[in-house]
Amino acid sequence: MDQSEALQILKSGRSVFLTGQAGSGKTYVLKEYIKFLRGKGKLVGVTASTGVAATHLDGMTIHAWTGMGILDNLTKKDLKKIIKKKGVSLRIRNAQTLIIDEISMFSAGHLDIAEEIIRYARGTWEPFGGMQVVFCGDFFQLPPVNRCGVESMGKFAYHSRAWKELKPEVCYLTEQYRHKDQNYINVLNAIRTNSANKETLDILSQRFKSIPDGRTNLYTHNVDVDKINERELSKLDGKEFVFHMYSSGPAALVKTLHKSCLASEVLTLKKGAFVMFLRNNFEGGYVNGTFGVVDSFNNAGYPIIRTQQGKLINVLPEDWRIKNESGKVLASITQLPLRLAWAITVHKSQGMTIDSAEIDLSKCFEPGMGYVALSRVRTLEGISLRGINQMALRVNQEVVAMDKEFQLCSEKVVKKLIGK
16 A cells, blocks of 8 residues: 555545554654644644654654553543543544554553543543544554553553454555665565574674764663763863753643653754754755764854765754644744764664664564664665674564554455555
8 A cells, every 4th residue: 555545545534553664654644644634624633652753743642642641550530530631631522533653562451541531531432432543553663561560561552442443444555765775675574574584694794894984873772872972972072062952831741742852951062973863854954863963053053964965954943842633832842953873772763764873783672673773774784783683583473463464454445445
């Protein structure tokens, strides 16, 4: 299914699971659909399972949108308390469409809790209170974290009662916009289907070589990332320029944005610092994941970045916002759309497209982690491997089987609704 077909099905008002491989343009389709809905005056709840993903869409976490917070169990007392929150009940009742991005990281148990709150708030027992629901994500990405030991909290969202009752149409995007190298696509597909073998490892092993400067380091643990960025910045001579984040709106929403945004509350830069852009700004000449070096600072004290393509960009502060269903800004934070990029975590790289990276997969501890890291990079030549373990070549076997089922469902949808 291509993007235009997926948009056609979404515009029909059907509930949908929008999926596809890394780089297939899922976020692009979501943004186009949100723009379409708001252009028609429709009220849409824009959410995601993580704060980072939510900021990409100017939305909020599904936890905040439903008022469920960190609940792992919903009692009648909890339910009544949540519904009494005027802001929560109003947005749930008024929304005509609900979008949940990065659904792979939202557990079955939590989806059932969210759906029960929605039904109760809307006063109907129809799935999700009768509204259109759009799940978006790829279950080959990182799975939900089960912190409470309850079985349903460690299961993928498609196991939930809410998903089964909703019966969303599957829109499986098959075009590839990130990776053009067929050899590399074959490597990623081998990992994605749990069929990685000696040939796959041999190809990746050829990447145990250095690549020119101008690449980031992907690590599995935060402690490695922070250590590298601090160390590399301290090596640079010259004046430090410090940029503070500014915020507006209710304290609780601002706090949510702070936690969700990859931008730093205090960003320290020097000439020569290696940085990464955190927003898409096509007019400005950069996208989320564009890398560059601080070339100089202008008269106003803002950095001028030289990208890897040699383009000079004067960087100004940008806003990260939470909007309500009609698009009105409820809270915002303002900061330069940059972060130090000598290193970032695999977890925070989700959704990014990276030209080149040094990747250490020797400490992979979760199926799918290696796939997430490798699939961020455009080409095989853009990868320098520092280490790799067997876990890095594995994905969840249950997901492999489900993915085949999703593809078949999508093919049936195309025949039924598109007529191909």
